[in-house]
Amino acid sequence: AQSVAQPEDQVNVAEGNPLTVKCTYSVSGNPYLFWYVQYPNRGLQFLLKYITGDNLVKGSYGFEAEFNKSQTSFHLKKPSALVSDSALYFCAVRGSSGNTGKLIFGQGTTLQVKP
């Protein structure tokens, strides 16, 4: 069965410091991995995805993520956090078997960036 784990409910960082939001996954076949961000009372906004190729993918708002196949991880990173990055972040996986394309989400990690 496909699953995603986000081991931290909340991550606190100071503005200007680097941030990491962790994600590990379990999927049969090759994984398609995604990060989404959710602001209060809003839908999810796509940040970035890993499909194949370079293990470091770059996305919106200066975010990037590193795919590590041996550790089955896809951690979200940003070199310098902004207060406006404070939000709820979701990692999601879509397995290559089957064809519905449904996403399996982690439970989410709240990122709090303090001035």
Next chain:
Amino acid sequence: DTGVSQDPRHKITKRGQNVTFRCDPISEHNRLYWYRQTLGQGPEFLTYFQNEAQLEKSRLLSDRFSAERPKGSFSTLEIQRTEQGDSAMYLCASSSQGHLNTEAFFGQGTRLTVV
């Protein structure tokens, strides 16, 4: 606005009443998904349409829930005889035909409160 549109944004209903939500996907997208999100959790997959065909339903989708996409464009999600446990955010997403690497775009959701 060419994004995914959901209506209504908020719905308060009494237990036992029926409710219906509407989703208008991005116009050229033929894949449409419904998810449910409760507080502190990631979105959970409910059902998937490719054009007008409903190709997958989650076990979460009890017989009180029904979804349609009659002309392969907009979709409706109906909940009959609502229960307090149905209170949640209902999210709709769409994506384009293609390989599984295409990201899904989400609407802002319909927040249902059953009193």
